[in-house]
Amino acid sequence: MKQLLIIAHAPSENTRLLRDTAYRAACHPDLEQLSCVVKAPLDAGPEDVLACDAILLGTTENLGYMSGALKDFFDRSYYSVLEHKYGLPCALYVRAGHDGTGTQRAVESIVSGLRWRWVQPPLILRGSWQQSFADQVEELSMTLAFSVDNGIV
Template identity: 60%
Template sequence: MKTLLIVAHAPSTNMQALVDALQAGANDSAIDDVQVVLAEALQATPEQVLACDGIVLFTPENLGYMSGGMKDFFDRCYYSVLEHKQGLACALLIRAGSDGTGTRRAIESIVTGLRWQWAQAPLTCRGDWQLKFVEQARELGMGMAAGLSAGIF
């Protein structure tokens, strides 16, 4: 069985709705051979990353950058996983009030350093809250789990 790790920092109700949608999509009943593990960014461990076959990162944009929780995750895990998880399939969901570019660039730089592979282009949900963000998050979670299940990544 493959393992999909979702590392998320969701400090608000709307952001938690996106995390719930990511998890629901990844746990879709049509995909029965992928275990989904949800870890809050401040509690996610290098061991969880080492044990996963794919990872989804979720962060709000704070002051033009990733959340402090996501930064903490990378600070704690980077060197422990660097030599062991090259090629890890990853995806990124950013919730940005206005832009998201700074957050995306920062995480893309870290992912490049880790030598992880994008399973899909980063998704940025920008602007005022919209219900379509929930469906986009669900599709991202489902796509990652389906790709792992099918051996695409």
């Protein structure tokens, strides 16, 4: 079995909906060779990254940056996984009240240093809440999950 790890900061009802949608999509019944683990950034660590075959990151935009919780996860995990997870397939969604570009740049900088591989461009969910945000996260998660399950990434 392959494993998809979802690390998502979800401090509000809407961000919990996004996290739960990503998890449900990654647990699609047609995915036969993939299991999915979902964790909050403060509960995840390097051992989780070392055990996974792909990672989906979810964060809020906080003061033009990623959530402090996701930054804490990276701070605790970076050097422990650096030499072991080159090329790890990854994807990102950002729930941004503004434009999300600072958040995207910050995560991209860390992912670049880790030498993880973007499977899709980061998904930035900008502005006021829209129900379509959940649909977009579902598609992102399902695409990543099916790509891992089928050995495409």
